[in-house]
Amino acid sequence: MNFQYEIFWIVVSFLLTVMVLSYLLGDNIFFRFSAHLFIGLTSGYVVLLIIKEILLPYLLTPFLGGTWIERLWLGIPILLILLLIVSQIKKFTWIGSLPLAYLAGLAAAVAVGGAVFGTLVPQSRAIVDSFDPTNLDLRGSRSWLTIIDAVVMLVGTIGTLSFFYFGRKKKPETDADRKKRPMIFEGLSKVGQVFIGITLGAVFAGVFSSALLALIDRILVIGQFITNLMGNV
Amino acid sequence: MDSVLDLGYIPIGSYAAFDLGMGFSANWELVGLPDRSKDLPSDGFEGILIFADTYEGARAWIEQLTTLMPQTPVNLLVTEQALPMLMPYFDSEQVTGIVSGLNDAAILEAEFSGGNQTAARWWAYQAGVILLIMVMVIGAIYAGNQHEEEGEE
Numbered sequence: 400m401n402f403q404y405e406i407f408w409i410v411v412s413f414l415l416t417v418m419v420l421s422y423l424l425g426d427n428i429f430f431r432f433s434a435h436l437f438i439g440l441t442s443g444y445v446v447l448l449i450i451k452e453i454l455l456p457y458l459l460t461p462f463l464g465g466t467w468i469e470r471l472w473l474g475i476p477i478l479l480i481l482l483l484i485v486s487q488i489k490k491f492t493w494i495g496s497l498p499l500a501y502l503a504g505l506a507a508a509v510a511v512g513g514a515v516f517g518t519l520v521p522q523s524r525a526i527v528d529s530f531d532p533t534n535l536d537l538r539g540s541r542s543w544l545t546i547i548d549a550v551v552m553l554v555g556t557i558g559t560l561s562f563f564y565f566g567r568k569k570k571p572e573t574d575a576d577r578k579k580r581p582m583i584f585e586g587l588s589k590v591g592q593v594f595i596g597i598t599l600g601a602v603f604a605g606v607f608s609s610a611l612l613a614l615i616d617r618i619l620v621i622g623q624f625i626t627n628l629m630g631n632v
Numbered sequence: 633m634d635s636v637l638d639l640g641y642i643p644i645g646s647y648a649a650f651d652l653g654m655g656f657s658a659n660w661e662l663v664g665l666p667d668r669s670k671d672l673p674s675d676g677f678e679g680i681l682i683f684a685d686t687y688e689g690a691r692a693w694i695e696q697l698t699t700l701m702p703q704t705p706v707n708l709l710v711t712e713q714a715l716p717m718l719m720p721y722f723d724s725e726q727v728t729g730i731v732s733g734l735n736d737a738a739i740l741e742a743e744f745s746g747g748n749q750t751a752a753r754w755w756a757y758q759a760g761v762i763l764l765i766m767v768m769v770i771g772a773i774y775a776g777n778q779h780e781e782e783g784e785e
């Protein structure tokens with residue numbers, strides 16, 4: 400029984416892989432079928448996951464079996480959910496702004512807090528630390544490499560930040576000047592462009608590498624399936 | 633490592649990471665609030681391993697956890713596409729270790745299992761990379777020629 404079950408899923412996975420790869424020959428019904436199947440399965444899975452892993456254990460079960468004060472706390476998200484549902488009716492669209500404002504405010508607070516204390520401050524500190532003479536002494540013969548590394552990092556950071564500076568000249572002399580940034584930012588942004596280009600290149604190489612490995616894995620699955628099939632014949 | 637705790641599915645990266653971090657770092661609690669962190673170990677984690685296929689997903693967790701639980705080592709197991717943007721977190725020592733891509737997988741395999749799962753993929757991977765380089769060079773030459781022809785016209 401288990402063997403047949405396993406064989407069934409191997410065949411399904413083989414067929415779906417071939418259907419997806421058939422896109423190489425152009426858009427066709429097999430590719431579209433597999434794409435729709437994937438979207439449908441994902442949607443269904445997410446809905447079930449949310450009900451089973453979030454709504455039931457964190458909201459409904461404690462609400463039904465909790466103390467009065469716990470129910471009072473859980474009444475807040477339930478009320479917000481109800482407001483969102485009611486806002487789908489055209490007459491009561493305005494009601495949805497309350498839960499949406501709450502979500503947007505919370506998202507901004509968590510994201511900004513994380514970005515500042517989890518990225519901006521530690522990354523800035525890392526750049527400052529890389530110029531720390533105490534660290535250089537510890538690294539001995541590699542100290543010059545460390546200094547060069549730190550300088551490149553500093554130039555890259557300042558250049559990239561300058562690229563995203565959208566200010567204008569204080570006292571423009573011509574009309575063209577009105578559209579230009581101050582000279583120093585113009586120069587630094589050119590340097591920043593080089594660093595951004597290198598970063599995007601590295602990201603592209605990573606995306607390609609990941610996609611290539613996924614493709615290799617699928618081809619290996621197909622090869623293994625055919626080999627097993629031929630072996631059994 | 634004595635035990636591994638499976639927290640199940642945790643929705644929405646940054647909120648969940650914030651909630652997890654606050655569960656250990658906050659020294660206040662709201663009276664009567666249903667206990668969300670009853671399954672968490674009282675003395676925190678020995679380390680946290682983040683699996684991620686994108687940079688954004690991993691960053692959301694790193695930002696929250698390294699801020700709220702700075703004493704807990706955070707390690708990453710990520711795809712190669714997420715690696716370049718996550719390296720600064722390793723350089724700044726916010727992240728203790730990263731495993732990413734086929735090269736790291738081969739090193740780990742040689743170290744721990746001695747199998748040949750990565751070897752089967754290695755040659756295909758190299759062939760794919762060489763093919764990409766060739767396509768890019770041919771594309772650049774072809775695009776350059778076409779640009780010149782358009783300029784002449």
